[in-house]
Amino acid sequence: MQDTSTTTADPQRERTYRDRGYVIAPGLITPDETAMLRHEAGRIGRGELGGVEGLTPAAGDATDDEASRQFLCVHFPHKMSPVFRSFLAHPRIVTILTELVGPDVKAMQSMLFTKAEGRPGQAWHQDEFWIPTRDRSLTGVWIALDDATVENGCLWALPGSHRRGVLYPDREHEDERFDCTVESYGFPYRDSDAVPLEVEAGDVVFFNGYLLHRSLPNTGRHGMRRALVNHYMNANSVLPWQTVPAGTHIGKWDYRDIVLVAGEDPYAYRGTPDLSTPMVRPEREGGCHR
Known part of the structure; x- marks a missing residue:
């Protein structure tokens, strides 16, 4: 992605990230860029970029907003969209990542959330539970494509919950507010300790893989809470994630379907x-399989 602007180094940003487990970069993505990403979400919903496992495409004449209501979350949209792939290595995002992670950074996942009216959130969880790294370098980058508010289901975080580096146990739940993913429990924090991360479209939240966070349903009467969420880690660590097919060089101990976004890849x-491959995340509307 061509970009002539710069992002100034900010020591306070790194200190905030280390202390709280997250930091917000206001206005990092321009209005034109967020509009482009919203349009690309509509193209996915209409099936213009190819099939997505679990997704029934909207009609070809559906607007971007109508088409985006076809799904709650698509995993790996960068595999079908050059636009989403380019945002994995967005220069202003990468500049901050190299401050927080180090000079060598790789990406392994993208997720496109749309969360229309009435759609569920996700219960308390830690991303490192799903994407284990060997060096605790997992970093989520949450790009707001709409204003995210308490009403429409913004993120909530438990500040400082990353610092111990503990992965808390998980369990299935029957809470109708959340999608089918399991919830973390047994941690020494209360819901009242959480803070809402209300942000405007174009703001970007960087958060640690051990940070406990969740989102609640979109209870607004109209409008979506769209976000593009990418995950990164230090390229000098292997990635023991998922089951890698037999015959690959290092088997399941190093997941190599990655994109290098900064520095060098020693592997x-x-x-x-x-x-x-792109797939739709299950949600409660007939999608939970217990």
């Missing part, structure tokens, strides 16, 4: 096989 000789 480049292992290649980058194409393993993940």
Whole structure:
């Protein structure tokens, strides 16, 4: 992605991230860029970029907003959209990532959330539970494509909950406010300790993989809470994530379907096989399989 602007280094930003487990970069993405990403979400909903496992495309004449209501979350949209792939390595985002993670950074996942009216949130969880790293470098980048408010289901975080580096146990739940993913429990925090991360479209939240966070349903009467969420880690650590097909160089101990966004990849000789495919995340509306 061509970009002539710069992001100034900010020592306070890194201190805030280390202390709270998250930091917000206001206005990092321009209005034109957020509009482009919203349009690309509509193209996915209409099936213009190819099939997505679990998604029934909207009619070809559906607007971007109408088409985006076809799903709650699509995993790996960067595999079907050059636009979403380019945002994995957005220069202003990468500048901050190199402050927080280090000079060598790789991405392994993208997720496109749309969360229309009445759609569920996700219960308390830690991203490192889903994407284990060996060096605790997992970093989520949450790009707001709409204003995210308490009413429409913004993120909530438990500040400082990352610092112990503890992965708390998980369990299935029957809370209708949340989608089908499991919830973390047994941690020494109360819901009243949480703070809402209300942000405007174009703001970007950087958060640690051990940070406990959740989102509540969109209770607004109209409008979506769209966000593009990408995950990164230090490229010098292997990624023991998912089950890698037999015959790959290092088997399940290093997931190599990654995109290098900064610096060098010391494991480049292992290649980058194409393993993940776009899919829709299950939600409660007939989608939970217990």
